[in-house]
Amino acid sequence: MTNRLVGITIDCADPARLASFWSAMLNVAVTDEHSGDGEWATVGSRRDARPRLTFQRVPEPKTVKTRIHLDLQVDAIDAGRRQVEALGGRWSGIRHDYDEGSVLVMHDPEGNEFCIVEYFDQHGQPPGSTLPGQRQSPRPST
Structure with missing residues (x-):
């Protein structure tokens, strides 16, 4: 049997708002794969090569740290942070x-954690980042 990850569903208060945020972050269109009742919104399609993101309206607010999060590779960490903030997200300060x-822990407009990651080149040369932070090297093994 062959299994394939086709989507990730995120509970939220405002599916359209989060779909718009993630659509802009990923440069992937919001699609109409669910009824137009406002309870669901989807970025991408189950026919895409990469998993789609589906946002499901739930009545209860987020109350604890997210147990799973997304990592987004960006070309430049500073520009990635500015993009997140311009779209209504925020940097956690981590x-x-x-x-x-380099990794920045971010929050989408509803406070869901995700990371933006800028990988260095094959020689380990860091970019000209201007954000404050501490050097942690090497990455701990799990």
Whole structure:
């Protein structure tokens, strides 16, 4: 049997708002794969090569740290942070620098955690980042 990850569903208060945010972050269109009742919104399609993101309206608010999160590779960590903030997200203030790259922990407009990651080149040369942070090297193994 062959299994394939086709989507990730995120509980939220405003599916359209989060779909718009993630559509802009990923440069992937919001699609109409669910009824137009406002309870669901989807970025991408189940026919795409990469998993789609589906946002499902739920009555209860987010109350604890997210147990799973998305990592988005960006070309430049500073520009990635500015993009997130311009779209209504925010930086948590947490930054990790490893031999292979830099990571910022971000929040989408509803407070769901995700990371933006800038990988260094094959020689480990860091970009000209201006954000404050501490160097943590090497990355701990799990």
